[in-house]
Amino acid sequence: MAQEPQEYIQQKVNPILENLVTQLLLERPEQLAPFMIKWLSQNSKTPAAAALTEGVNVLSELKLEMEKLQEEVRELEAQVEAKRGDKTGPLTAGSEAVDALQSMEESEDDEEVEDVVPPPALTSRGHRASVSAEAYGQWNPEKAFVAPVYEKSDEQKTRLANVLKESFLFSGLESPDIKIVIDAMQEKIVEKDTRLINQGEDGDCLYVVEEGQMNCYIRRQDGAEDMVKECTSGDAFGELALLYNCPRAASVQAAERSVLWELGRESFNNIVKKAAVAHRDQLEEFLLKVPLLKGMDAYERSSLCDALQPTSFAQGDVIVQQGDIGDVFYILQDGSATVSKVYVAGTPAKEVLKLGPGDYFGELALLKGEPRAASVIALTECKCYTLSRRTFNRLLGPLEEILRRNATKYD
Ligand SMILES: Nc1ncnc2c1ncn2[C@@H]1O[C@@H]2COP(=O)(O)O[C@H]2[C@H]1O
Incomplete structure:
Protein backbone atom coordinates (compact mmCIF):
# COMPACT_ATOMS: atom_id res chain seq x y z
CA MET A 1 0.00 0.00 0.00
CA GLN A 138 26.93 25.92 8.26
CA TRP A 139 28.46 29.36 7.83
CA ASN A 140 30.14 29.59 11.17
CA PRO A 141 33.55 28.07 11.57
CA GLU A 142 32.82 24.88 13.44
CA LYS A 143 33.70 25.05 17.10
CA ALA A 144 34.98 21.91 18.73
CA PHE A 145 32.05 20.33 20.49
CA VAL A 146 32.43 19.75 24.18
CA ALA A 147 29.73 17.48 25.52
CA PRO A 148 28.34 18.25 28.96
CA VAL A 149 29.14 15.86 31.78
CA TYR A 150 26.43 15.19 34.34
CA GLU A 151 27.71 13.46 37.46
CA LYS A 152 26.47 9.91 37.87
CA SER A 153 27.04 7.10 40.27
CA ASP A 154 28.58 3.88 38.92
CA GLU A 155 25.23 2.21 39.42
CA GLN A 156 23.52 4.84 37.25
CA LYS A 157 26.20 4.48 34.56
CA THR A 158 25.75 0.73 34.44
CA ARG A 159 21.98 1.02 34.21
CA LEU A 160 22.26 3.59 31.44
CA ALA A 161 24.80 1.55 29.48
CA ASN A 162 22.38 -1.39 29.56
CA VAL A 163 19.51 0.77 28.35
CA LEU A 164 21.54 2.20 25.48
CA LYS A 165 22.53 -1.28 24.37
CA GLU A 166 18.83 -2.00 23.91
CA SER A 167 18.15 1.21 22.03
CA PHE A 168 18.28 1.03 18.24
CA LEU A 169 19.40 4.62 17.92
CA PHE A 170 22.43 4.15 20.11
CA SER A 171 23.39 0.52 19.73
CA GLY A 172 25.57 1.25 16.66
CA LEU A 173 27.82 3.73 18.49
CA GLU A 174 31.46 2.96 19.15
CA SER A 175 32.37 2.65 22.82
CA PRO A 176 34.18 6.03 23.19
CA ASP A 177 31.04 7.73 21.87
CA ILE A 178 28.82 5.66 24.16
CA LYS A 179 30.87 6.93 27.10
CA ILE A 180 30.37 10.54 26.00
CA VAL A 181 26.64 9.96 25.56
CA ILE A 182 26.38 8.37 29.00
CA ASP A 183 28.08 11.38 30.57
CA ALA A 184 25.86 13.78 28.64
CA MET A 185 22.55 12.19 29.66
CA GLN A 186 20.48 13.22 32.64
CA GLU A 187 18.14 11.00 34.58
CA LYS A 188 14.54 12.15 34.60
CA ILE A 189 11.71 10.61 36.55
CA VAL A 190 8.19 11.41 35.40
CA GLU A 191 5.05 10.64 37.31
CA LYS A 192 2.00 8.97 35.75
CA ASP A 193 0.04 11.23 33.38
CA THR A 194 2.86 13.78 32.97
CA ARG A 195 2.80 15.10 29.42
CA LEU A 196 6.45 15.46 28.57
CA ILE A 197 6.17 16.35 24.89
CA ASN A 198 3.48 18.35 23.16
CA GLN A 199 2.83 17.83 19.46
CA GLY A 200 3.72 20.93 17.41
CA GLU A 201 6.16 22.42 19.92
CA ASP A 202 9.90 22.84 19.39
CA GLY A 203 12.05 20.04 20.71
CA ASP A 204 15.47 20.29 22.27
CA CYS A 205 16.09 16.80 23.57
CA LEU A 206 15.22 13.16 23.22
CA TYR A 207 14.58 10.52 25.84
CA VAL A 208 15.34 6.86 26.28
CA VAL A 209 13.06 4.83 28.54
CA GLU A 210 14.76 2.80 31.22
CA GLU A 211 11.69 1.74 33.13
CA GLY A 212 7.95 2.37 32.87
CA GLN A 213 5.87 3.26 29.84
CA MET A 214 5.44 6.42 27.77
CA ASN A 215 2.61 6.62 25.24
CA CYS A 216 2.72 8.62 22.00
CA TYR A 217 -0.39 10.35 20.68
CA ILE A 218 -1.14 12.06 17.39
CA ARG A 219 -3.90 14.67 17.17
CA ARG A 220 -6.57 14.04 14.56
CA GLN A 221 -8.25 16.79 12.54
CA ASP A 222 -11.24 16.68 14.90
CA GLY A 223 -8.95 17.35 17.88
CA ALA A 224 -9.16 13.85 19.37
CA GLU A 225 -5.90 11.94 19.83
CA ASP A 226 -4.90 8.49 18.59
CA MET A 227 -2.33 6.52 20.53
CA VAL A 228 0.33 5.51 18.01
CA LYS A 229 3.04 3.92 20.10
CA GLU A 230 3.89 2.60 23.54
CA CYS A 231 7.53 3.21 24.47
CA THR A 232 8.98 0.82 27.02
CA SER A 233 12.47 -0.08 28.21
CA GLY A 234 15.09 0.64 25.55
CA ASP A 235 12.78 2.71 23.33
CA ALA A 236 13.80 6.23 22.40
CA PHE A 237 11.30 9.00 21.71
CA GLY A 238 11.57 12.64 20.81
CA GLU A 239 14.26 11.88 18.23
CA LEU A 240 12.35 13.13 15.19
CA ALA A 241 12.55 16.81 16.14
CA LEU A 242 16.31 16.43 16.45
CA LEU A 243 16.85 14.24 13.41
CA TYR A 244 14.79 16.35 11.03
CA ASN A 245 14.70 19.77 12.73
CA CYS A 246 10.95 19.75 12.80
CA PRO A 247 8.33 20.45 15.48
CA ARG A 248 7.30 17.56 17.71
CA ALA A 249 5.36 15.08 15.56
CA ALA A 250 3.43 13.57 18.46
CA SER A 251 2.64 14.16 22.12
CA VAL A 252 4.19 11.85 24.66
CA GLN A 253 2.72 11.15 28.09
CA ALA A 254 3.62 8.87 30.98
CA ALA A 255 1.27 5.90 31.19
CA GLU A 256 2.88 5.12 34.56
CA ARG A 257 5.71 6.46 36.69
CA SER A 258 8.76 6.16 34.40
CA VAL A 259 12.51 6.46 34.60
CA LEU A 260 13.93 8.21 31.53
CA TRP A 261 17.29 9.45 30.32
CA GLU A 262 17.40 12.79 28.56
CA LEU A 263 19.94 13.78 25.89
CA GLY A 264 20.21 17.36 24.62
CA ARG A 265 20.08 18.40 20.99
CA GLU A 266 23.75 19.42 20.76
CA SER A 267 25.07 16.18 22.16
CA PHE A 268 22.72 14.18 19.97
CA ASN A 269 23.63 16.12 16.85
CA ASN A 270 27.34 15.92 17.44
CA ILE A 271 27.58 12.31 18.43
CA VAL A 272 24.60 10.32 17.21
CA LYS A 273 22.70 12.12 14.49
CA LYS A 274 24.97 11.74 11.51
CA ALA A 275 25.19 7.99 11.77
CA ALA A 276 21.49 7.62 12.56
CA VAL A 277 20.35 9.72 9.59
CA ALA A 278 22.72 8.01 7.18
CA HIS A 279 21.56 4.60 8.37
CA ARG A 280 17.87 5.51 8.08
CA ASP A 281 18.21 7.04 4.63
CA GLN A 282 20.23 4.19 3.25
CA LEU A 283 17.76 1.62 4.47
CA GLU A 284 14.46 3.39 4.03
CA GLU A 285 14.62 3.21 0.25
CA PHE A 286 15.33 -0.51 0.35
CA LEU A 287 12.63 -1.26 2.92
CA LEU A 288 10.01 0.46 0.78
CA LYS A 289 10.60 -2.28 -1.77
CA VAL A 290 10.21 -5.19 0.67
CA PRO A 291 6.72 -6.59 0.07
CA LEU A 292 6.36 -7.85 3.66
CA LEU A 293 6.77 -4.33 5.02
CA LYS A 294 4.34 -2.60 2.66
CA GLY A 295 1.71 -2.17 5.36
CA MET A 296 4.05 -0.38 7.76
CA ASP A 297 3.67 3.33 8.26
CA ALA A 298 6.62 5.65 7.74
CA TYR A 299 7.39 5.94 11.44
CA GLU A 300 7.42 2.18 11.96
CA ARG A 301 9.72 1.83 8.96
CA SER A 302 12.12 4.42 10.37
CA SER A 303 12.27 2.58 13.70
CA LEU A 304 12.96 -0.62 11.80
CA CYS A 305 15.83 1.13 9.97
CA ASP A 306 17.49 1.90 13.30
CA ALA A 307 17.18 -1.69 14.41
CA LEU A 308 18.37 -3.60 11.34
CA GLN A 309 22.00 -4.67 11.42
CA PRO A 310 23.90 -5.38 8.18
CA THR A 311 25.66 -8.75 7.85
CA SER A 312 27.38 -10.37 4.86
CA PHE A 313 27.85 -13.99 3.85
CA ALA A 314 30.17 -15.53 1.27
CA GLN A 315 28.97 -17.85 -1.48
CA GLY A 316 28.35 -21.31 0.00
CA ASP A 317 27.94 -20.12 3.59
CA VAL A 318 25.25 -21.86 5.59
CA ILE A 319 23.35 -18.87 6.93
CA VAL A 320 20.77 -20.94 8.77
CA GLN A 321 21.21 -24.61 9.68
CA GLN A 322 18.16 -26.88 9.93
CA GLY A 323 17.71 -28.08 13.52
CA ASP A 324 19.64 -25.21 15.14
CA ILE A 325 18.08 -22.94 17.72
CA GLY A 326 17.22 -19.72 15.89
CA ASP A 327 17.33 -16.23 17.34
CA VAL A 328 17.79 -14.09 14.25
CA PHE A 329 15.50 -12.90 11.48
CA TYR A 330 16.99 -12.00 8.08
CA ILE A 331 16.01 -9.79 5.17
CA LEU A 332 18.06 -10.44 2.05
CA GLN A 333 19.28 -7.15 0.64
CA ASP A 334 21.49 -8.42 -2.15
CA GLY A 335 22.38 -11.82 -3.60
CA SER A 336 20.52 -15.10 -3.80
CA ALA A 337 20.15 -18.04 -1.46
CA THR A 338 18.50 -21.43 -1.47
CA VAL A 339 16.24 -22.87 1.20
CA SER A 340 16.57 -26.64 1.52
CA LYS A 341 15.12 -29.17 3.88
CA VAL A 342 15.84 -32.74 4.96
CA TYR A 343 12.42 -34.37 5.21
CA VAL A 344 13.58 -37.83 6.33
CA ALA A 345 16.72 -38.15 8.44
CA GLY A 346 19.57 -39.63 6.43
CA THR A 347 18.13 -38.61 3.03
CA PRO A 348 19.47 -35.71 0.96
CA ALA A 349 18.05 -32.22 1.47
CA LYS A 350 15.52 -30.99 -1.09
CA GLU A 351 15.35 -27.43 -2.31
CA VAL A 352 12.15 -25.77 -1.10
CA LEU A 353 12.59 -22.24 -2.33
CA LYS A 354 15.03 -19.73 -3.85
CA LEU A 355 15.44 -16.34 -2.23
CA GLY A 356 16.39 -13.00 -3.81
CA PRO A 357 16.67 -9.33 -2.79
CA GLY A 358 13.72 -8.21 -0.63
CA ASP A 359 12.93 -11.76 0.56
CA TYR A 360 13.11 -12.67 4.24
CA PHE A 361 13.83 -15.84 6.16
CA GLY A 362 14.42 -17.14 9.66
CA GLU A 363 11.01 -16.06 10.90
CA LEU A 364 9.55 -19.50 11.64
CA ALA A 365 11.84 -20.33 14.55
CA LEU A 366 11.02 -16.94 16.07
CA LEU A 367 7.29 -17.23 15.52
CA LYS A 368 6.95 -20.82 16.69
CA GLY A 369 9.80 -21.08 19.20
CA GLU A 370 10.98 -24.26 17.41
CA PRO A 371 14.40 -25.20 15.93
CA ARG A 372 15.19 -24.03 12.41
CA ALA A 373 12.86 -25.87 10.00
CA ALA A 374 15.21 -25.67 6.99
CA SER A 375 18.72 -24.61 5.98
CA VAL A 376 19.46 -21.44 4.06
CA ILE A 377 22.64 -21.45 1.98
CA ALA A 378 24.14 -18.49 0.12
CA LEU A 379 24.23 -19.16 -3.63
CA THR A 380 26.17 -15.95 -4.20
CA GLU A 381 27.67 -13.42 -1.83
CA CYS A 382 24.69 -12.31 0.27
CA LYS A 383 24.14 -9.04 2.07
CA CYS A 384 21.48 -9.32 4.72
CA TYR A 385 19.88 -7.17 7.37
CA THR A 386 19.18 -8.92 10.64
CA LEU A 387 16.92 -8.47 13.62
CA SER A 388 17.37 -10.16 16.97
CA ARG A 389 14.47 -12.06 18.52
CA ARG A 390 13.62 -9.16 20.82
CA THR A 391 13.61 -6.51 18.10
CA PHE A 392 11.73 -8.85 15.80
CA ASN A 393 8.97 -9.15 18.42
CA ARG A 394 8.96 -5.44 19.13
CA LEU A 395 8.96 -4.22 15.55
CA LEU A 396 7.45 -6.97 13.48
CA GLY A 397 4.97 -8.15 16.10
CA PRO A 398 2.15 -6.37 14.26
CA LEU A 399 3.08 -8.33 11.11
CA GLU A 400 2.84 -11.68 12.83
CA GLU A 401 -0.39 -12.63 11.10
CA ILE A 402 1.07 -11.90 7.64
CA LEU A 403 4.22 -13.83 8.51
CA ARG A 404 2.22 -16.86 9.68
CA ARG A 405 0.00 -16.70 6.58
CA ASN A 406 3.04 -16.43 4.29
CA ALA A 407 4.64 -19.44 5.98
CA THR A 408 2.44 -21.70 3.82
CA LYS A 409 4.88 -20.98 0.97
CA TYR A 410 7.22 -23.55 2.52
CA ASP A 411 4.60 -26.33 2.40
N1 LIG B 1 3.63 7.42 14.51
C1 LIG B 1 4.46 8.35 15.02
N2 LIG B 1 4.68 9.49 14.32
C2 LIG B 1 5.49 10.43 14.83
N3 LIG B 1 6.14 10.34 16.01
C3 LIG B 1 5.98 9.24 16.74
C4 LIG B 1 5.14 8.20 16.27
N4 LIG B 1 5.17 7.23 17.19
C5 LIG B 1 6.01 7.63 18.16
N5 LIG B 1 6.49 8.85 17.92
C6 LIG B 1 7.44 9.55 18.81
O1 LIG B 1 6.83 10.71 19.40
C7 LIG B 1 7.82 11.73 19.43
C8 LIG B 1 7.33 13.16 19.57
O2 LIG B 1 8.47 14.01 19.49
P1 LIG B 1 9.37 13.93 18.16
O3 LIG B 1 8.55 14.37 16.99
O4 LIG B 1 10.65 14.63 18.41
O5 LIG B 1 9.64 12.35 18.01
C9 LIG B 1 8.49 11.55 18.07
C10 LIG B 1 8.69 10.06 18.08
O6 LIG B 1 9.79 9.73 18.87
Missing part, protein backbone atom coordinates in the same frame (compact mmCIF):
# COMPACT_ATOMS: atom_id res chain seq x y z
CA ALA A 2 1.60 3.31 -1.06
CA GLN A 3 1.71 6.13 1.46
CA GLU A 4 -1.35 8.39 1.29
CA PRO A 5 -0.61 11.83 -0.23
CA GLN A 6 -1.78 13.62 2.92
CA GLU A 7 0.33 11.40 5.17
CA TYR A 8 3.29 11.87 2.82
CA ILE A 9 2.89 15.65 2.93
CA GLN A 10 2.48 15.66 6.71
CA GLN A 11 5.36 13.38 7.48
CA LYS A 12 7.86 14.08 4.75
CA VAL A 13 7.23 17.39 3.03
CA ASN A 14 5.88 19.62 5.81
CA PRO A 15 8.79 19.19 8.25
CA ILE A 16 11.24 20.30 5.59
CA LEU A 17 9.15 23.20 4.34
CA GLU A 18 8.40 24.37 7.86
CA ASN A 19 12.03 24.36 8.73
CA LEU A 20 13.04 26.08 5.52
CA VAL A 21 10.49 28.84 6.15
CA THR A 22 11.73 29.16 9.73
CA GLN A 23 15.24 29.65 8.45
CA LEU A 24 14.05 32.16 5.87
CA LEU A 25 12.28 34.15 8.57
CA LEU A 26 15.29 34.06 10.82
CA GLU A 27 17.80 34.98 8.16
CA ARG A 28 15.62 37.05 5.82
CA PRO A 29 18.16 36.77 3.01
CA GLU A 30 18.05 39.27 0.16
CA GLN A 31 18.66 36.53 -2.40
CA LEU A 32 16.02 33.89 -1.78
CA ALA A 33 16.94 31.31 -4.40
CA PRO A 34 20.63 30.84 -3.52
CA PHE A 35 19.76 30.69 0.16
CA MET A 36 17.05 28.09 -0.37
CA ILE A 37 19.16 25.98 -2.70
CA LYS A 38 22.05 25.99 -0.29
CA TRP A 39 19.80 25.16 2.63
CA LEU A 40 18.09 22.35 0.78
CA SER A 41 21.27 20.82 -0.50
CA GLN A 42 22.85 20.93 2.92
CA ASN A 43 19.77 19.47 4.54
CA SER A 44 19.07 16.93 1.86
CA LYS A 45 19.96 13.94 3.98
CA THR A 46 16.37 12.71 4.17
CA PRO A 47 14.75 11.14 1.10
CA ALA A 48 12.03 13.78 1.17
CA ALA A 49 14.49 16.63 1.20
CA ALA A 50 16.49 14.92 -1.50
CA ALA A 51 13.36 14.75 -3.60
CA LEU A 52 12.82 18.45 -3.07
CA THR A 53 16.27 19.28 -4.26
CA GLU A 54 16.00 17.00 -7.27
CA GLY A 55 15.95 18.80 -10.56
CA VAL A 56 17.21 22.05 -9.11
CA ASN A 57 19.35 22.84 -12.10
CA VAL A 58 19.37 26.52 -11.21
CA LEU A 59 22.80 25.82 -9.77
CA SER A 60 24.52 26.04 -13.11
CA GLU A 61 22.77 29.34 -13.81
CA LEU A 62 24.00 30.60 -10.47
CA LYS A 63 27.49 29.53 -11.28
CA LEU A 64 27.40 31.59 -14.46
CA GLU A 65 26.01 34.55 -12.56
CA MET A 66 28.74 34.18 -9.97
CA GLU A 67 31.42 34.15 -12.63
CA LYS A 68 29.98 37.35 -14.10
CA LEU A 69 29.95 39.00 -10.68
CA GLN A 70 33.50 37.92 -10.00
CA GLU A 71 34.53 39.46 -13.30
CA GLU A 72 32.84 42.74 -12.33
CA VAL A 73 34.62 42.67 -8.96
CA ARG A 74 37.95 42.18 -10.70
CA GLU A 75 37.27 45.12 -13.01
CA LEU A 76 36.32 47.35 -10.09
CA GLU A 77 39.42 46.31 -8.19
CA ALA A 78 41.54 47.10 -11.20
CA GLN A 79 39.96 50.54 -11.40
CA VAL A 80 40.58 51.18 -7.68
CA GLU A 81 44.15 50.09 -8.06
CA ALA A 82 44.65 52.27 -11.11
CA LYS A 83 43.32 55.29 -9.19
CA ARG A 84 45.52 54.48 -6.23
CA GLY A 85 48.46 54.07 -8.59
CA ASP A 86 47.80 57.55 -9.93
CA LYS A 87 48.14 58.95 -6.43
CA THR A 88 50.91 56.86 -4.93
CA GLY A 89 52.93 55.68 -7.87
CA PRO A 90 53.33 52.10 -9.11
CA LEU A 91 52.88 49.31 -6.60
CA THR A 92 55.82 47.13 -5.84
CA ALA A 93 55.52 43.35 -5.85
CA GLY A 94 55.87 43.22 -2.08
CA SER A 95 53.30 45.88 -1.30
CA GLU A 96 50.32 45.16 0.93
CA ALA A 97 47.83 46.02 -1.77
CA VAL A 98 49.24 43.45 -4.15
CA ASP A 99 49.29 40.82 -1.41
CA ALA A 100 45.72 41.59 -0.50
CA LEU A 101 44.56 41.42 -4.10
CA GLN A 102 46.44 38.22 -4.71
CA SER A 103 44.97 36.53 -1.69
CA MET A 104 41.52 37.75 -2.72
CA GLU A 105 41.97 36.22 -6.15
CA GLU A 106 43.32 33.01 -4.71
CA SER A 107 40.33 32.64 -2.49
CA GLU A 108 38.03 33.38 -5.43
CA ASP A 109 39.70 30.61 -7.39
CA ASP A 110 39.15 28.24 -4.53
CA GLU A 111 35.50 29.04 -4.27
CA GLU A 112 33.02 26.46 -5.40
CA VAL A 113 29.45 27.20 -6.25
CA GLU A 114 28.39 26.32 -2.74
CA ASP A 115 30.29 29.30 -1.44
CA VAL A 116 28.17 31.72 -3.42
CA VAL A 117 25.86 32.56 -0.58
CA PRO A 118 27.42 35.15 1.67
CA PRO A 119 27.31 34.39 5.38
CA PRO A 120 24.11 35.79 6.79
CA ALA A 121 24.30 38.24 9.64
CA LEU A 122 23.92 36.41 12.90
CA THR A 123 20.95 38.45 14.01
CA SER A 124 18.32 36.15 15.38
CA ARG A 125 14.90 37.63 15.00
CA GLY A 126 13.00 34.68 16.39
CA HIS A 127 13.07 32.71 19.60
CA ARG A 128 13.88 29.39 17.95
CA ALA A 129 17.51 29.48 18.78
CA SER A 130 17.51 25.71 19.00
CA VAL A 131 16.49 25.30 15.38
CA SER A 132 18.68 28.02 13.99
CA ALA A 133 21.83 26.97 15.73
CA GLU A 134 22.67 24.21 13.26
CA ALA A 135 21.82 26.25 10.18
CA TYR A 136 24.04 29.06 11.38
CA GLY A 137 26.68 26.47 11.98
